[in-house]
Amino acid sequence: MTHFEDFKVGDVTELGSYTFSAEEIVRFASAYDPQPFHLSDEGARASHFGRLCASGWHTAAIWMKLMVAFQKRHAARLIAEGLPLGRLGPSPGFDDMRWLKPVYAGDTISYSARVTGLAESRSRPEWGLMTMINEGVNQDGDVVFSFVGHVFVERRPA
């Protein structure tokens, strides 16, 4: 998949898995989301979460980390094979961001992206707009995180 024309609705990209350690959960939350249930098991016991769990923004940031790593691997592979590499443009934004279940310390979350829409851009003929549902699923198969993303993908030169 190098250009907009190479994608089709239903394509799924596995971005990889990530285990959230207690240490990293606390470090992220201390900097950006210092609520008691993100800082210690003791603080979480008094909440409806029950035990230490990650900030929702941490769960989202790890999606980004794995997406960037995937893009780098993908680009390196295309370059190694001598294939052209379509550019990714800016994202117009994200919708329907949902944190459906807690991500607890020790949980392993597997992230994937599924293409749900492909639209040519009239105003920007070099680009197509791809819509994807991004999900994070824990080791029990529960969806813990999802959002709808949009990104411009370069079209194959005519």
Add this chain to the structure above:
Amino acid sequence: MTHFEDFKVGDVTELGSYTFSAEEIVRFASAYDPQPFHLSDEGARASHFGRLCASGWHTAAIWMKLMVAFQKRHAARLIAEGLPLGRLGPSPGFDDMRWLKPVYAGDTISYSARVTGLAESRSRPEWGLMTMINEGVNQDGDVVFSFVGHVFVERRPA
């Protein structure tokens, strides 16, 4: 404002301002979003951003940081005044997340939340659902970040 009944559509809460240092931009991006334009001015010069700018997830995480700090100040004030403190429930999620302009190193972003909707919950009579537009505005008055948030707020006991 202690309970759902105390809010009205149009209420604006100023959450505070935050200056994004180059050092913190690079630290966040190194951990979670290591794209060249988030890691150095040199890397950014080759991109459409032109110079070092923050990961969109960093901009979002700082919103959370300021929101948590605001809630803590607010709760402390109500307790000091002997007023009852309504609980905030879980958020069903966020919509329409937009990164409208880059946040460059040295930019100061002021965050605010404006109430746009208040709905009683039929299924959960103790709670009301509040909808807010959250925005980040830079020192030039440009909106750089916005999203629609939803949160359950406890209703005043009958």
